[in-house]
Amino acid sequence: MAPGTFVYRGLSRKLVVAFDLGTTFSGVSYSILDPGDTPEVRGVTRFPGHEQVSGGSKIPTIVYYDRDGNVRAVGAEALQSDNIDKAKAEDWQKAEWFKLHIRPKLRGADSKEDESIAKIPPLPSDKSAVEIASDFFRYLFECTKAYIQESHGNGDAVWASVEKDIDFVVSHPNGWGGYQQSQLREALVMAGLVEEWEGKTNGDKRVSFITEGEAGLHFALRHGLPKATMEQGEGIIIVDGGGGTIDISAYRKPKFSDKFEEIVASECHFLGSVFVTMHARQHLDGSLKKSTYHEDLDYIVSCFDKTTKVWFSDDQKPQYIRFGSTRDTDTQHNIRFGQLKLTGETVAQFFQPSIECITECVKRICEDSPHSISHVVLVGGFSASEWLYKQLEQAVKMDKLKLEILRPQSHPNKAVSDGAVSSYLNSIVTARIARFSYGVMRNVEYNTDDPEHRRRIGDLLYRPSGRKLVPDAFEVMLAKGTKVSDETEVSIKMWKEVTDDTKRKLEKVPFTLYCYRGLKRSNKTSTGPKFMDEDSVHFSKLCSVQADLSKLPLEPIPKGNGVEGEFYRVRYSVVLLFNSAELKAHIRWEENGMEERTPASVIFFDDS
Structure with missing residues (x-):
C-alpha cells in the first residue's frame, strides 16, 4: 500500500500523536483518524515563544526549573529575554541535552564517542532524566492540544471528540532498547498522558515506539524519494543526522512487494550536531583563554551554533562568529568589529569526527549489504548541513560508489515525527536485522x-x-x-x-x-x-x-x-x-x- 492511500477502518474518531524528543530540538506530529477517511499527517508548527527560534516546526529541548524544582520555562519560551534574565537573577537550573542521559551506557563504545559523551552537561540537582522528559512531554502535549483547538475549524469540538481516545508514538535512536523504552513509558505516565498500567510493557497499545531510522524511511517515501527508486529491489540508506545521535539504516523493497525489509543491522553513533558545537567550544575556550572576551564564551559558542555551524560550506574561506557590536575588537585573538575569525580548516575539524562516522558507515553498508545500494537519503536537522552533504558526496565519488544522495524537499527536521505517524497508520517494514x-x-x-x-x-x-x-x-x-x-x-x-x-x-x-x-x-x-x-x-x-x-x-x-x-x-x-x-x-x-x-x-x- 503506497503512502497516503491508507484508509482508517476504525469505528470511531481517534487521535495519534508522535513525539520526537530530540537532544537539541523536539517536535510533534499528529493525525486525526476518521472512519472511512484517509488520514492526513500534520505537524504542530506553532508554540509559545516560537518566534525566538528558527527551528521550523521544532522547539529547543530545554526546561528551566526554579530553586524549588518547579517548571518555569520550556522550549522556545526558555530563550525569551525576560526568562533568561529571570533565570540568572533567581538562580534557575537549566536542563538541556537530558535525552542523552537516558542512552545505553555500555562498555566497549567507540573512543571518539566516549570522548564526546564525557562532555554531556549534567542534570539539574534533584531531577532525573525521566522526570525532565515527563515535564517536556506534558508541555508538548499541551501545545498539541492548543494547536488543534486553534487551527481546526470548530477546534474545541474537534479536541473534545478525540481527547479520550489518543494513541502515542515515541521515536528513539536506533541503538536504544527495552530499558530506554521503559524509561520513556515511565515519563509518559509521570506526565499524566497514560495510566500506569498502560505504560507497562506488553500492556495497552496506546504507547508504541519506532526507531528514528525507520521513521526516516517513512518520511523519505512521502517526501522526495522517487517512486520508481526501489522497484528493482535495490537498497537505500537512511542517514538521520540529529542533535545527539547519527542513526544509519538500510532498507529495500523486494520485487513485487509493497513492504520493506532491513538489509543490514542498523547503527547508532553519539556524534550528532551537538558534538560539533562541543568541539568548537573546546577550541574557543583555549584560544580565548587570555582574552577579555573569554567571559563571553557561552554566548560566542551559542552564536556559532546558530549561524556559523549552520551555514558553513567551504573550508577554503575564513569563517566568522558574529557575537558583538562594531566596538568589540581584540586583534590579538582575531576579533574585529564584533566578529571572531576562524579559518575554514579549523571549522571543518569540528565536523570531522561526525563526517568520518557517516562516510565510513555508508561505505561499510555498501560492502556488507547482500543487495546493491542506489540511494542515500539525508534526513534530520544535522543533515541540512551543506558541509556534511558536500563531504559525503565527495567521499562517494572518491570511492566510486554508484550512489545518489538525496535530501527531501520538505523540512528534514520534521522527518522523525512525521514518519512516526506515517508508520502508525501504515507500517511498511516487515523484516529487521538483529544487531547483536x-x-x-x-x-x-x-x-x-x-x-x-x-x-x-x-x-x-x-x-x-x-x-x-x-x-x-x-x-x-x-x-x-x-x-x-x-x-x-x-x-x-x-x-x-x-x-x-x-x-x-x-x-x-x-x-x-x-x-x-x-x-x-x-x-x-x-x-x-x-x-x-x-x-x-x-x-x-x-x-x-x-x-x-x-x-x-x-x-x-x-x-x-x-x-x-x-x-x-x-x-x-x-x-x-x-x-x-x-x-x-x-x-x-x-x-x-x-x-x-x-x-x-x-x-x-x-x-x-
Missing part, C-alpha cells in the same frame, strides 16, 4: 570428554536427579545478523525441577535473556563464545522474562542416587518475538496433547 546475539545462560550436562567442561569442574552444580551440570554456557536464541520477520518467533526449551517443599517457587520463575555485543567466536561456525567467562565484558543482561508456572502440569520423577522420594519436573518453552521495535514474550507448553500459551512479563535491566 541474544541468548540464555544454560546449565549443560557435564561431559568428561569435553576439555572446556573439565576446566570448569570446580563450578559444577548438582540436581535432585543426581545430574551434574556446567553453569553459564551461552545458548544463542537469535544470532547477530539474522533477519527477523513479523512472523518470526524464537524459542528455547526449558525445565524446572522442584520438590514438594519448593513448588511455590513456580509462581514466579524468572528467565534472564542475555545480549552479546562482542566479536569473539568459539569456532568458525559459532555465533558467540561457548561460555560467558570467555568474553564476559561484552555480555550484558538484557531483560528478565517472568512467568507463573504453577498451573503447568508437573511430571513426578523418582529421585536418583538411591535417595527415596520423588521430585517434579515442569517442561515449557520461552517464546520471544523480536519482530518490532519492542520485545514481547510468551510461555508455551503442552497439556493433554494441545499447545497452550500465556503472556509473560518483560522487565528490562538498567544498562546505564
Whole structure:
C-alpha cells in the first residue's frame, strides 16, 4: 500500500500523536483518524515563544526549573529575554541535552564517542532524566492540544471528540532498547498522558515506539524519494543526522512487494550536531583563554551554533562568529568589529569526527549489504548541513560508489515525527536485522570428554536427579545478523525441577535473556563464545522474562542416587518475538496433547 492511500477502518474518531524528543530540538506530529477517511499527517508548527527560534516546526529541548524544582520555562519560551534574565537573577537550573542521559551506557563504545559523551552537561540537582522528559512531554502535549483547538475549524469540538481516545508514538535512536523504552513509558505516565498500567510493557497499545531510522524511511517515501527508486529491489540508506545521535539504516523493497525489509543491522553513533558545537567550544575556550572576551564564551559558542555551524560550506574561506557590536575588537585573538575569525580548516575539524562516522558507515553498508545500494537519503536537522552533504558526496565519488544522495524537499527536521505517524497508520517494514546475539545462560550436562567442561569442574552444580551440570554456557536464541520477520518467533526449551517443599517457587520463575555485543567466536561456525567467562565484558543482561508456572502440569520423577522420594519436573518453552521495535514474550507448553500459551512479563535491566 503506497503512502497516503491508507484508509482508517476504525469505528470511531481517534487521535495519534508522535513525539520526537530530540537532544537539541523536539517536535510533534499528529493525525486525526476518521472512519472511512484517509488520514492526513500534520505537524504542530506553532508554540509559545516560537518566534525566538528558527527551528521550523521544532522547539529547543530545554526546561528551566526554579530553586524549588518547579517548571518555569520550556522550549522556545526558555530563550525569551525576560526568562533568561529571570533565570540568572533567581538562580534557575537549566536542563538541556537530558535525552542523552537516558542512552545505553555500555562498555566497549567507540573512543571518539566516549570522548564526546564525557562532555554531556549534567542534570539539574534533584531531577532525573525521566522526570525532565515527563515535564517536556506534558508541555508538548499541551501545545498539541492548543494547536488543534486553534487551527481546526470548530477546534474545541474537534479536541473534545478525540481527547479520550489518543494513541502515542515515541521515536528513539536506533541503538536504544527495552530499558530506554521503559524509561520513556515511565515519563509518559509521570506526565499524566497514560495510566500506569498502560505504560507497562506488553500492556495497552496506546504507547508504541519506532526507531528514528525507520521513521526516516517513512518520511523519505512521502517526501522526495522517487517512486520508481526501489522497484528493482535495490537498497537505500537512511542517514538521520540529529542533535545527539547519527542513526544509519538500510532498507529495500523486494520485487513485487509493497513492504520493506532491513538489509543490514542498523547503527547508532553519539556524534550528532551537538558534538560539533562541543568541539568548537573546546577550541574557543583555549584560544580565548587570555582574552577579555573569554567571559563571553557561552554566548560566542551559542552564536556559532546558530549561524556559523549552520551555514558553513567551504573550508577554503575564513569563517566568522558574529557575537558583538562594531566596538568589540581584540586583534590579538582575531576579533574585529564584533566578529571572531576562524579559518575554514579549523571549522571543518569540528565536523570531522561526525563526517568520518557517516562516510565510513555508508561505505561499510555498501560492502556488507547482500543487495546493491542506489540511494542515500539525508534526513534530520544535522543533515541540512551543506558541509556534511558536500563531504559525503565527495567521499562517494572518491570511492566510486554508484550512489545518489538525496535530501527531501520538505523540512528534514520534521522527518522523525512525521514518519512516526506515517508508520502508525501504515507500517511498511516487515523484516529487521538483529544487531547483536541474544541468548540464555544454560546449565549443560557435564561431559568428561569435553576439555572446556573439565576446566570448569570446580563450578559444577548438582540436581535432585543426581545430574551434574556446567553453569553459564551461552545458548544463542537469535544470532547477530539474522533477519527477523513479523512472523518470526524464537524459542528455547526449558525445565524446572522442584520438590514438594519448593513448588511455590513456580509462581514466579524468572528467565534472564542475555545480549552479546562482542566479536569473539568459539569456532568458525559459532555465533558467540561457548561460555560467558570467555568474553564476559561484552555480555550484558538484557531483560528478565517472568512467568507463573504453577498451573503447568508437573511430571513426578523418582529421585536418583538411591535417595527415596520423588521430585517434579515442569517442561515449557520461552517464546520471544523480536519482530518490532519492542520485545514481547510468551510461555508455551503442552497439556493433554494441545499447545497452550500465556503472556509473560518483560522487565528490562538498567544498562546505564
